[in-house]
Amino acid sequence: MRPNAIIRPELPTDRAAIWNVNHLAFGSDAEANLVDALRDGGFLAVSLVAEIDGSAVGHILFSRLKISGRAEILESLSLAPMAVLPEFQRQLIGTQLLTQGLATCRAMGHKTVLVLGHPEFYTKFGFSAELARPLESPFGGGEAWMALELEPDALKDVVGTVEFSPPFGTFE
Numbered sequence: 001m002r003p004n005a006i007i008r009p010e011l012p013t014d015r016a017a018i019w020n021v022n023h024l025a026f027g028s029d030a031e032a033n034l035v036d037a038l039r040d041g042g043f044l045a046v047s048l049v050a051e052i053d054g055s056a057v058g059h060i061l062f063s064r065l066k067i068s069g070r071a072e073i074l075e076s077l078s079l080a081p082m083a084v085l086p087e088f089q090r091q092l093i094g095t096q097l098l099t100q101g102l103a104t105c106r107a108m109g110h111k112t113v114l115v116l117g118h119p120e121f122y123t124k125f126g127f128s129a130e131l132a133r134p135l136e137s138p139f140g141g142g143e144a145w146m147a148l149e150l151e152p153d154a155l156k157d158v159v160g161t162v163e164f165s166p167p168f169g170t171f172e
């Protein structure tokens with residue numbers, strides 16, 4: 001039977017558990033440390049935890065970034081990282097985190113989200129590489145670089161360069 005996860009905002013007491021989820025899911029410290037740096041730097045927009053039987057098994061983070069367009073600067077969100085503990089993967093917990101995460105971002109009035117990730121996963125939620133093509137990223141990404149409009153046409157005619165928040169500059 002599929003475990004029933006509760007999706008909720010992160011709490012101050014979740015810091016170590018979130019670090020651990022990212023560390024184990026990615027098999028590296030880099031993403032876990034990025035989460036701490038984004039939080040400590042004040043760049044978090046939405047951070048949700050998936051909890052089963054009182055333990056964190058998944059996490060999703062949206063942080064602020066800017067798109068420098070031809071005539072204006074647009075506020076947007078970076079979706080990164082998201083992680084589910086290996087033993088809980090492919091049980092739709094990531095789907096729950098992303099669905100609720102995007103609904104929360106939309107409810108907060110955010111208009112667009114950008115992600116560099118698995119195309120086969122994110123396109124199921126409407127992310128599109130075509131939409132992200134006019135948005136130059138320092139990380140490149142090809143088909144893995146995708147955008148989602150939370151408001152219709154929010155990226156219509158937008159051409160620009162994406163400026164990630166400083167913690168991404170030290171991300172390797």
Ligand SMILES: CC(C)(COP(=O)(O)OP(=O)(O)OC[C@H]1O[C@@H](n2cnc3c(N)ncnc32)[C@H](O)[C@@H]1OP(=O)(O)O)[C@@H](O)C(=O)NCCC(=O)NCCS
Pocket residue numbers: 025026081082083084085088089090091092093094095096116117118120121
């Ligand atoms: C990606 C991740 C967050 C998805 O969470 P999840 O709970 O396993 O996802 P769900 O069960 O809701 O959805 C499963 C779908 O995710 C995609 N997916 C899951 N793991 C994947 C992987 N390692 N590579 C590519 N796609 C993957 C597939 O489309 C899969 O569908 P399928 O089972 O029909 O093939 C999770 O697998 C994870 O933490 N992976 C390691 C860290 C990572 O890569 N994070 C994302 C960075 S972009």
